[in-house]
Amino acid sequence: MKHIALAALLACTLAPAPALPARVEPPAGAYARLIRTHAPALVTLKFVLEAPAEFGAGEQEMEASGVMVEKDGLVLAANSQFGGMIAMMGGPTPAIKNIRVLIGDDTKGVEATLTARDRELDLAWIRIATPDEAGYAHLDLEASADAGVGDRIHMVSRMGKFFDRAPLVTEAAVGGVTAKPRRLLVPNGFLLQFGMPVFGESGRLVGITVIQSPSEEDQDDSSSGMMGETDSLRGLILPASEVLAATARAKETAAAPTPTPTPTPPPAP
Amino acid sequence: MKSTWRALLSATVLLFPAPALAQEGPGAAVLARAEDLREEIRAMVQSAKARVFPALVNIHVISVEYWGGKENKSESVGSGTIVTPDGHILTNAHVTNRGKRFRVRMADQAEVHADLVGEDVLTDLAVLKIDPADLADPSSLPVAAVGDSSIVRVGDTVLAMGSPFALSRSVTLGIVSNTERVFASAFSGDRDAVDAMQEERGERSGLFTRWIQHDALILPGNSGGPLVNLKGEVVGVNTLGGNGMGFASPSNLAREVMAALIEHGSVPRSWIGATFKPIERTTAERGVLLTSIVAGGPADRAGLKPGDVVTALDGEAVNVRFAEQIPALLKRFADTPIGGAVRVAYVRGEGEGEARLVTEALLKDRGQRTLLRAWGVSIEEITDKLARDRRLDSKEGALVSGVRAGSPAALAEPALTWGDVIRSIDGTPVASIDALVEAYRSGMARADLPEYFLIEFDRQGKNQLTLVKSRPDKPQDPPRELPKAWIGVATQPVGPDLARQLGHEQATGFRVTRVYPGTLAASSGLSVGDVITAIDGEALKVRGMQDAGIFNRRVRGLKIDQTARLDVWRAGGALEIPVALERTRIGTEEARRDTNRDFELAVRELTFFDRDDNRWDDSVRGVIVLSAESGGWASLAGLSPGDLIQRIGDRQTPDLETYRAVMDDLTRAQPRLVEFVVVRNNRTFFNYAEPEWKPRTEAEEKADEAHPPK
Numbered sequence: 001m002k003h004i005a006l007a008a009l010l011a012c013t014l015a016p017a018p019a020l021p022a023r024v025e026p027p028a029g030a031y032a033r034l035i036r037t038h039a040p041a042l043v044t045l046k047f048v049l050e051a052p053a054e055f056g057a058g059e060q061e062m063e064a065s066g067v068m069v070e071k072d073g074l075v076l077a078a079n080s081q082f083g084g085m086i087a088m089m090g091g092p093t094p095a096i097k098n099i100r101v102l103i104g105d106d107t108k109g110v111e112a113t114l115t116a117r118d119r120e121l122d123l124a125w126i127r128i129a130t131p132d133e134a135g136y137a138h139l140d141l142e143a144s145a146d147a148g149v150g151d152r153i154h155m156v157s158r159m160g161k162f163f164d165r166a167p168l169v170t171e172a173a174v175g176g177v178t179a180k181p182r183r184l185l186v187p188n189g190f191l192l193q194f195g196m197p198v199f200g201e202s203g204r205l206v207g208i209t210v211i212q213s214p215s216e217e218d219q220d221d222s223s224s225g226m227m228g229e230t231d232s233l234r235g236l237i238l239p240a241s242e243v244l245a246a247t248a249r250a251k252e253t254a255a256a257p258t259p260t261p262t263p264t265p266p267p268a269p
Numbered sequence: 270m271k272s273t274w275r276a277l278l279s280a281t282v283l284l285f286p287a288p289a290l291a292q293e294g295p296g297a298a299v300l301a302r303a304e305d306l307r308e309e310i311r312a313m314v315q316s317a318k319a320r321v322f323p324a325l326v327n328i329h330v331i332s333v334e335y336w337g338g339k340e341n342k343s344e345s346v347g348s349g350t351i352v353t354p355d356g357h358i359l360t361n362a363h364v365t366n367r368g369k370r371f372r373v374r375m376a377d378q379a380e381v382h383a384d385l386v387g388e389d390v391l392t393d394l395a396v397l398k399i400d401p402a403d404l405a406d407p408s409s410l411p412v413a414a415v416g417d418s419s420i421v422r423v424g425d426t427v428l429a430m431g432s433p434f435a436l437s438r439s440v441t442l443g444i445v446s447n448t449e450r451v452f453a454s455a456f457s458g459d460r461d462a463v464d465a466m467q468e469e470r471g472e473r474s475g476l477f478t479r480w481i482q483h484d485a486l487i488l489p490g491n492s493g494g495p496l497v498n499l500k501g502e503v504v505g506v507n508t509l510g511g512n513g514m515g516f517a518s519p520s521n522l523a524r525e526v527m528a529a530l531i532e533h534g535s536v537p538r539s540w541i542g543a544t545f546k547p548i549e550r551t552t553a554e555r556g557v558l559l560t561s562i563v564a565g566g567p568a569d570r571a572g573l574k575p576g577d578v579v580t581a582l583d584g585e586a587v588n589v590r591f592a593e594q595i596p597a598l599l600k601r602f603a604d605t606p607i608g609g610a611v612r613v614a615y616v617r618g619e620g621e622g623e624a625r626l627v628t629e630a631l632l633k634d635r636g637q638r639t640l641l642r643a644w645g646v647s648i649e650e651i652t653d654k655l656a657r658d659r660r661l662d663s664k665e666g667a668l669v670s671g672v673r674a675g676s677p678a679a680l681a682e683p684a685l686t687w688g689d690v691i692r693s694i695d696g697t698p699v700a701s702i703d704a705l706v707e708a709y710r711s712g713m714a715r716a717d718l719p720e721y722f723l724i725e726f727d728r729q730g731k732n733q734l735t736l737v738k739s740r741p742d743k744p745q746d747p748p749r750e751l752p753k754a755w756i757g758v759a760t761q762p763v764g765p766d767l768a769r770q771l772g773h774e775q776a777t778g779f780r781v782t783r784v785y786p787g788t789l790a791a792s793s794g795l796s797v798g799d800v801i802t803a804i805d806g807e808a809l810k811v812r813g814m815q816d817a818g819i820f821n822r823r824v825r826g827l828k829i830d831q832t833a834r835l836d837v838w839r840a841g842g843a844l845e846i847p848v849a850l851e852r853t854r855i856g857t858e859e860a861r862r863d864t865n866r867d868f869e870l871a872v873r874e875l876t877f878f879d880r881d882d883n884r885w886d887d888s889v890r891g892v893i894v895l896s897a898e899s900g901g902w903a904s905l906a907g908l909s910p911g912d913l914i915q916r917i918g919d920r921q922t923p924d925l926e927t928y929r930a931v932m933d934d935l936t937r938a939q940p941r942l943v944e945f946v947v948v949r950n951n952r953t954f955f956n957y958a959e960p961e962w963k964p965r966t967e968a969e970e971k972a973d974e975a976h977p978p979k
Contacts, residue, residue, distance in 0.1 A: 061680055115748055259855060
């Protein structure tokens with residue numbers, strides 16, 4: 001069943017996005033403003049992934065998208081891009097090394113470390129090892145807004161290396177909202193880049209695109225899980241408020257001492 | 270011999286009894302004769318076996334190959350025969366090929382180390398040597414007699430001896446089917462008949478061999494074992510087999526090659542730089558057709574040309590009509606002293622001529638191979654043959670035979686790839702593989718190690734440059750998972766149907782299936798069988814299996830170190846149980862790891878869930894094997910994923926830090942044998958590795974002087 005999920009992902013990747021419903025044209029210059037304001041914070045992450053044996057053991061260089069969320073070099077990305085998909089397919093999470101953050105159309109990048117992740121929310125945080133003193137253009141997670149069914153949304157992302165990572169706005173509308181496993185905005189088209197910011201019509205951050213897949217505890221042996229295959233592999237939008245809270249926890253976690261793997265429990269209260 | 274024929278004929282009759290006999294029943298005389306023959310055959314086989322078996326050995330080889338930018342080790346087995354009182358063992362070159370270590374198991378099961386004396390790929394023969402002093406009784410080294418293969422005839426009965434599939438020694442019986450088998454290309458008339466045979470991994474083999482073909486069964490593991498006549502003499506070395514056919518190198522060829530290997534370590538041969546084709550199905554009536562000439566080689570310098578028909582060598586007529594005659598011709602040239610002259614008479618068109626051909630030394634088809642480990646590049650020496658095959662302009666530099674994915678060479682832009690020829694490093698030309706390795710070593714030993722090395726290479730005739738990072742990045746510890754609240758229980762959802770059966774229809778929720786020992790949940794009073802119906806007063810509404818994740822998700826939404834109030838149904842009654850929330854325990858994904866390059870062994874920390882899965886209490890300590898790369902020393906020692914390493918040598922490895930310290934000390938001390946004590950399926954295993962330690966740098970030696978190993 002998990003292999004079917006992979007096939008579905010590939011199919012989704014290849015399939016054209018469905019046509020949007022009739023809509024009011026955006027105000028002139030709205031797309032340009034989104035790009036001008038937010039594209040500088042978008043980064044490319046290059047890294048080496050050590051695939052486990054059952055997924056063709058070996059190291060391979062990969063790229064992911066992310067967004068700078070703090071001036072001092074904290075990058076937010078979707079964990080599924082760091083081998084998280086392999087884990088979703090039931091395999092072990094692969095080791096990641098040699099992470100470099102490429103800003104804009106930079107080709108060399110700066111060294112960085114994957115400091116924390118939340119597999120449940122599909123978020124990962126990467127920190128630049130030696131940040132530029134001048135700081136980096138970044139996305140303000142606090143300047144956010146909520147969105148509901150029918151609201152128009154815009155994802156800002158970058159194209160690939162071949163196109164010099166040209167910035168791009170993809171427009172959709174909120175087609176639904178889930179309550180389980182958590183509150184997620186469901187775009188009515190496929191948003192196929194993960195870890196990318198999505199903005200509302202006000203231009204404020206609505207959320208980040210993520211993948212949500214049934215965890216092991218949600219799996220039912222007799223079915224494909226709590227969501228259909230295409231549901232679990234489409235880009236969903238994790239609300240900005242949850243992203244903000246998780247980022248605060250991620251910073252605390254990265255700063256805290258490493259816990260022991262087999263701790264002695266604290267005394268009962 | 271006559272009695273042998275009688276015996277074999279009778280044996281055939283016994284296998285296919287005539288219908289008439291079956292109806293009337295054999296006479297007493299026939300039965301008696303059959304019994305006599307059976308005894309006679311057995312006696313002959315036993316006699317031959319008794320003469321050879323004591324000298325028959327099983328050879329265990331650890332081989333190292335370099336390709337794909339990695340060092341690839343493997344284990345293989347073959348057979349061999351002790352043929353001199355000094356302990357020389359005759360076997361196949363494909364048994365010893367790329368071997369780093371050889372162990373020989375004797376007839377009495379004693380196992381001793383063997384050294385490679387030499388190998389000759391062209392005849393697929395090799396010689397190993399054991400030291401008789403290593404044996405319990407050095408004076409009683411068994412030696413098999415090597416017979417004369419020239420008197421072997423088609424139909425002779427032969428025995429194949431060896432260790433098929435590494436099983437203990439065995440013997441099979443057959444007859445000689447052909448004494449001059451040549452692997453000619455029967456269906457491709459345009460190709461050179463002999464050059465087309467057996468070219469494996471760029472190395473030609475069998476060019477000088479007219480094989481003894483027989484039908485005594487040989488299987489993998491028989492390679493290198495003796496083909497024996499009924500007198501108990503070795504008349505061949507079994508080399509190839511399959512589909513009911515076996516092929517052995519004749520003992521006379523083997524004897525000759527062995528003598529050269531013992532004397533020189535190799536077989537000196539001449540090379541003329543030409544290939545031949547038999548004249549059958551050509552327009553020539555006598556001689557042998559010259560098909561190709563290596564530019565600049567001896568035949569070329571002598572003025573010979575493709576299409577010439579060679580009719581005489583040193584005044585002696587040459588007539589090669591069939592492929593079977595080619596090996597003898599090639600051997601004649603090969604046996605000419607290196608640098609010796611041969612008068613070649615030839616016909617060219619309507620005219621005739623004579624050339625004076627001066628031979629050169631025949632060089633190996635394939636040269637050295639090694640690894641530039643830090644860059645992830647395996648390289649190979651450019652031999653004459655390799656240069657010709659790959660149409661290279663020269664033999665300078667070294668050929669890239671592979672690049673490890675994710676290595677500095679693979680991540681370079683442009684990345685190095687298979688087939689590239691490295692020409693220089695940081696501006697220093699590298700004329701040979703030795704020069705390249707030296708440039709690499711000296712570059713990597715620099716105190717001011719540069720971030721990148723500038724590599725110049727040729728790719729398909731184009732000269733290019735790239736920058737290769739001097740060292741691969743170190744693996745990073747796995748990222749931290751955001752800690753969340755956790756209650757140390759496993760649960761199953763209880764939907765309305767199950768709740769009804771349990772007698773509390775309205776109380777859907779989660780039934781506790783396990784309370785993890787050593788957790789706050791265990792000390793809270795929760796028990797297996799409890800049904801948790803609400804958390805902090807909020808009901809857990811479960812409709813079926815699709816809601817299986819609700820309990821843990823709800824808990825994860827609470828805060829660590831707070832107390833959750835659980836409404837619980839137990840034995841038909843409701844109660845409230847406060848449970849202190851803990852941090853989620855570190856799982857295998859988050860456990861820190863270590864990778865040791867010497868042993869190609871990756872391990873990780875032992876986690877709470879490992880303990881629970883294996884029912885290990887707190888006294889069980891160690892590190893878990895994540896992977897032991899196939900062919901690595903740890904893998905060869907028998908370590909496998911999931912093993913819990915508890916001790917290495919006499920030192921315990923209770924945690925990752927101690928394990929790392931022990932492995933660091935091993936790297937410095939470089940012991941011959943390393944003992945790993947592991948727990949697997951709750952049984953203890955003792956595994957022994959014999960790593961090949963890399964030579965240590967001066968800097969490492971100095972570091973040890975400052976901090977000697979424990």
